[in-house]
Amino acid sequence: MNAPHSLASAVRGQVWLPGDADFDAARRPWNVAVEQPVAAVVEAADADDVAALVRYARSAGLGVATQPNGHGATGRTGGTILLRTGRLDALELDPAARRARVGAGVPSGRLQAAAAAHGLTGLPGSSPIVSVTGVALGGGVSWFGRRYGWVADSVTAFEIVDAEGQRRRVDAGTDPDLFWAMRGAGGDFAIVTALELELRAAPALFGGRTLWTGAHAPAVLDAFRRITATAPDELTLWLDLLHIPGAEPMVAVDVTHLGPEGEARELLAPLDRLPAPLTDSRQPMSVAELGAITDEPTDPSPGLSRGDLLTHLDDSAAAALLADPIAPLLAVQVRHLGGALAQPSGGPHGPLAEPYILYTLGIPTDPDVAAAISARQRSLAAAMPTSGRKPFTFLHASETVADAFTPDVVARLRAVKHRYDPDNVFRPNFPVSG
Incomplete structure (x- = not known):
């Protein structure tokens, strides 16, 4: 790094350099299984500070990799200054216009809490701690995607x-080309310092998780398939096969319904005809409580994940899904897609024709376990009817944008990159150059 001592005088935010006591903690991503080499870390004070950092990085011959807290990190950060945007946390709502201005560091749960007070909602995913901006830049598959489409399609402007x-x-x-590329x-x-997006009406919401012992997985999967075959766009179901080390396998169905409880329970009747569950948290809820459904970790932890789009979930696919124990995986999830996600989009993804996505997760406690997790993920994907395409935010570190987008879209993205950042100042998790 050229003249590292001058970085602290170039920006007003906090700076960490190699050798500083907290440098390793500052550069660590949320997924601690990812090693993230960087030349320095900066927590920007505000948008002007971000601009000053970019000008400094250019003069020093360095790139900038941006993260609020490091979800989605792949370790492609060599030769960069890691930018933390957590202090860009302004949140402004215009309930009458159903619009919000969201700073780059604002987590989804905070937007949901603010919107819920006005009977409105953003398009949240499963975790309340992931930044709204990070999800939107990757397209974003939310709980309400079947009703309202990609998260990115709700964005009306970027700062x-x-x-x-x-x-x-x-x-x-x-900037129509740049706007198109950034929406997915x-x-x-x-570098996004804030974005403006549409909010949606949420007059009623019913949701929660129903959990059974793993012995009931065939019956639960059958009910899941029957419900999703005719589900209205307001209803979203995720099937979970779970195996926590030291415990017996379990199976769950997570659900949200944008509508009244009675209507939801009628649609979900096949689940209620199954054997009695271990737990059932389904109830009317606020859109601010969505994170409680899956109750994902909120502290940094290691993980190896993979996502694969499924072309169908017929009897053969169902049999393949349940043919073997999921271990050493912690979770295998099948999310129902379709609805508005299958309609034309204003971003690079376009229509998402596949009706389901298979998401697998394991905890790599050591290299041998990591290798076993990856092998199990590959074998399960090979046994399922995958399309070969992946949503951008479900890519893992060994994949590229070519796994998410068609060749013509990749070519267009590269043209946008060359036009707006020909010197490759910005170094994302998944560069469009491959």
């Missing part, structure tokens, strides 16, 4: 710092 270190506002009218292909084109 950015460009590759020259200048602040700008980008929307479909000012990651942080390769600019």
